[in-house]
Amino acid sequence: MSVTTHKTFCRFCHAYCAIEVDVEDGKPIEVRGDVEDPVYGGYTCIKGRQLPEQYTTPARISKSLKRMPNGEFEEIDTNQAMDEIAEKVKQLMDDHGARSIATYVGSYGYQNSAALVIPKAWHKSVGSPSYYTSVTIDQPARHIASSRLGAWGGGTHKFTDADVCMMIGNNPVVSQFTPFGGPPPFSPYARLRDEMKKGMQVIVVDPRQTEVANRSTHFLQVNPGEDVPFLAGFVRQILKEGLHDHEFCAAHMEGLEELEASVEPYTPEFVAERCGIEVEDFLEAVRVFGNAERGVVVGGTGPNMAPHGILIEHFIQTLNFICGRVNKEGEVVPNPGMISAPATRRGEVHPPWPAYGVGPKSRVRGLGEVFGEMPTAALNDEILLEGEGQVKALFCLGGNPMVAFPDQDKTKEAMEKLDLLVCVDLYMSATAKLADYIIAPTISLERDDMTILTDTWYDVPYAHYTKAVLPRNEQSREEWEIYWELSHRLGVPIDLPGGPLDPENRPTKYEALKLCTAGSRINIDEMREKGKGHLYEEVEVRVEPAREDRDAKFQLMPEGVADEIAEVFSENNRVDGKIIDDGKEFTHLMISRRLKHVFNSSGQQLSNLQKKGTTNPAYMNPADLEEMGIRSGELVEITGAYGMLVGVAEAAKDVKRGVISMAHAWGDIPGNWGDVREKGSSTNRLIDDHKTYDPITGQPRMTAIPVNVRHIREDAA
Numbered sequence: 122m123s124v125t126t127h128k129t130f131c132r133f134c135h136a137y138c139a140i141e142v143d144v145e146d147g148k149p150i151e152v153r154g155d156v157e158d159p160v161y162g163g164y165t166c167i168k169g170r171q172l173p174e175q176y177t178t179p180a181r182i183s184k185s186l187k188r189m190p191n192g193e194f195e196e197i198d199t200n201q202a203m204d205e206i207a208e209k210v211k212q213l214m215d216d217h218g219a220r221s222i223a224t225y226v227g228s229y230g231y232q233n234s235a236a237l238v239i240p241k242a243w244h245k246s247v248g249s250p251s252y253y254t255s256v257t258i259d260q261p262a263r264h265i266a267s268s269r270l271g272a273w274g275g276g277t278h279k280f281t282d283a284d285v286c287m288m289i290g291n292n293p294v295v296s297q298f299t300p301f302g303g304p305p306p307f308s309p310y311a312r313l314r315d316e317m318k319k320g321m322q323v324i325v326v327d328p329r330q331t332e333v334a335n336r337s338t339h340f341l342q343v344n345p346g347e348d349v350p351f352l353a354g355f356v357r358q359i360l361k362e363g364l365h366d367h368e369f370c371a372a373h374m375e376g377l378e379e380l381e382a383s384v385e386p387y388t389p390e391f392v393a394e395r396c397g398i399e400v401e402d403f404l405e406a407v408r409v410f411g412n413a414e415r416g417v418v419v420g421g422t423g424p425n426m427a428p429h430g431i432l433i434e435h436f437i438q439t440l441n442f443i444c445g446r447v448n449k450e451g452e453v454v455p456n457p458g459m460i461s462a463p464a465t466r467r468g469e470v471h472p473p474w475p476a477y478g479v480g481p482k483s484r485v486r487g488l489g490e491v492f493g494e495m496p497t498a499a500l501n502d503e504i505l506l507e508g509e510g511q512v513k514a515l516f517c518l519g520g521n522p523m524v525a526f527p528d529q530d531k532t533k534e535a536m537e538k539l540d541l542l543v544c545v546d547l548y549m550s551a552t553a554k555l556a557d558y559i560i561a562p563t564i565s566l567e568r569d570d571m572t573i574l575t576d577t578w579y580d581v582p583y584a585h586y587t588k589a590v591l592p593r594n595e596q597s598r599e600e601w602e603i604y605w606e607l608s609h610r611l612g613v614p615i616d617l618p619g620g621p622l623d624p625e626n627r628p629t630k631y632e633a634l635k636l637c638t639a640g641s642r643i644n645i646d647e648m649r650e651k652g653k654g655h656l657y658e659e660v661e662v663r664v665e666p667a668r669e670d671r672d673a674k675f676q677l678m679p680e681g682v683a684d685e686i687a688e689v690f691s692e693n694n695r696v697d698g699k700i701i702d703d704g705k706e707f708t709h710l711m712i713s714r715r716l717k718h719v720f721n722s723s724g725q726q727l728s729n730l731q732k733k734g735t736t737n738p739a740y741m742n743p744a745d746l747e748e749m750g751i752r753s754g755e756l757v758e759i760t761g762a763y764g765m766l767v768g769v770a771e772a773a774k775d776v777k778r779g780v781i782s783m784a785h786a787w788g789d790i791p792g793n794w795g796d797v798r799e800k801g802s803s804t805n806r807l808i809d810d811h812k813t814y815d816p817i818t819g820q821p822r823m824t825a826i827p828v829n830v831r832h833i834r835e836d837a838a
């Protein structure tokens with residue numbers, strides 16, 4: 122028996138850590154960090170080290186399945202399944218038009234680098250706008266805020282060498298994600314430690330004393346849902362104390378005076394009252410951030426899921442720009458992107474661009490395409506609402522709508538109404554249980570991939586192309602290949618940046634990626650030949666002077682922003698210590714969080730990760746639990762204005778009083794609450810998609826949800 126070692130990168134989550142995998146007799150036996158990698162330096166987390174079990178677990182779907190008339194699944198040859206699926210797709214397109222065919226790419230599907238490009242290209246080729254991803258129920262606000270405000274050609278400051286980093290609702294040591302400028306998600310503890318040793322000040326603003334808050338120099342434990350008052354007051358104070366970059370503002374801002382007037386009511390005292398923090402702590406944070414030379418503020422997924430998410434992101438980006446935290450003329454652009462096409466970076470403002478309000482319209486709630494995708498929060502209604510344009514078929518790539526989409530009962534109704542539900546899923550997930558076909562996917566170690574998703578997330582010029590480490594089972598298909606199979610059977614070629622994907626002959630993954638990445642700064646063949654992650658130190662891009670005929674400015678007060686700032690100021694949902702929502706009284710606010718041992722719903726199936734917990738506890742402050750006579754491990758009923766769930770209470774000092782903190786993307790098809798300790802509970806049961814949603818993105822309120830808590834006495838049940 123011989124053991125071979127392969128360099129590759131982990132695709133369990135989107136951190137893409139460089140790893141080494143030992144393979145014995147065709148099976149992976151050990152994963153460890155690649156200590157030679159110039160970016161990751163040997164970092165892995167507990168999830169990535171479970172890739173061997175992901176390969177061998179009996180829970181894995183390794184042969185495709187078809188639902189039979191009796192409701193049971195039976196194995197089916199994948200080619201036969203694709204013949205049947207393609208025939209159904211053709212019939213639906215003939216009868217109801219191309220729009221009736223939809224795709225949803227979930228967070229696991231995103232880890233297949235070609236699935237970022239090819240499914241969307243297929244939709245374009247057949248003329249179906251029904252393309253949905255998890256981004257529009259996760260972090261749409263960042264893109265939209267940027268498109269209204271404008272962007273800086275030279276980019277913003279990087280984390281390394283910064284004097285300060287402020288994180289709003291971002292916990293990268295657990296989520297393994299941070300927008301550019303925050304702690305890189307790989308080895309985040311070490312990166313924080315290294316920079317803090319050099320003197321970096323770290324400000325964390327969060328309702329929970331998170332893992333990153335424990336390492337910060339300044340922690341402000343704000344009330345949930347109050348990020349707008351915090352940031353509006355922060356901008357006000359920066360301007361009042363003259364801590365902004367006067368020269369940069371004078372040259373590149375439009376609407377600064379109007380902004381200053383709009384945030385004027387947000388005094389430090391008002392901020393302290395709304396956020397539940399001390400005035401002195403707030404002012405100190407303002408001065409630490411404002412007096413620094415370099416370093417940015419970043420927001421996490423939580424604020425994007427909260428009410429007024431776009432306004433929160435607007436303030437975050439505004440703060441960076443008014444403080445001049447950008448790479449200016451002559452400075453080096455930390456990472457211009459190795460897979461992206463080369464482009465000159467200039468010290469000028471890119472004017473706002475149309476990321477919404479153009480393109481196809483949704484049939485519900487006045488929504489429409491956002492940055493070229495349909496809003497996922499409207500997909501259930503697009504399936505349920507009869508008439509022209511109704512979605513009849515859904516391809517679900519590495520996503521689990523039953524636990525991820527808002528309003529779980531409505532999601533179940535929608536999934537059951539579909540004429541065709543095809544899941545490409547590694548496990549029998551809650552959604553896969555409702556599918557007509559489940560196509561067995563490859564796991565990451567069985568496929569070539571490259572760092573397309575993370576290309577511009579690094580703060581150095583880095584890229585990695587990996588070849589497959591293990592041969593794949595011939596019954597399995599990659600997420601993108603489903604669309605080649607359709608293209609092959611329907612005879613419609615898929616147009617990619619490098620040309621059409623041949624519908625006649627099955628392309629290799631390398632051939633597909635070559636077409637996807639045509640025009641990249643570094644040629645794909647060069648990356649592939651390296652056989653490991655590589656730092657392209659020879660790439661040095663500096664910020665060029667602005668063009669003389671360009672005078673675009675940041676739009677600090679786009680339409681509607683002044684009204685929204687005023688609206689938030691007068692919002693008062695608290696009366697006599699109770700929280701009022703939809704005319705009802707509540708005692709707590711439920712906030713979302715992540716758990717280190719799972720990536721959304723991925724990982725809940727693996728034995729070593731199950732040892733860390735098989736449920737998503739309802740974390741509450743010990744004093745709240747004591748007051749209600751509830752002990753850790755007991756069941757609680759959590760009820761909001763639009764739904765209820767059963768959770769397992771867990772005392773946690775890091776949670777503020779009056780707050781419940783639960784991870785999303787847990788649970789199963791609703792029905793048996795007795796399983797909550799083994800399967801968790803979907804927090805999306807509390808989310809409505811039709812009353813509290815963003816009018817541009819459709820993003821529902823998925824955190825800071827008013828709820829009541831009731832002790833369930835199991836012995837009395």
Ligand code: SF4
Nearest residue numbers: 131134137138166169
């Ligand atoms: S953080 Fe963990 S799961 Fe994510 S890529 Fe790295 S090792 Fe894999």
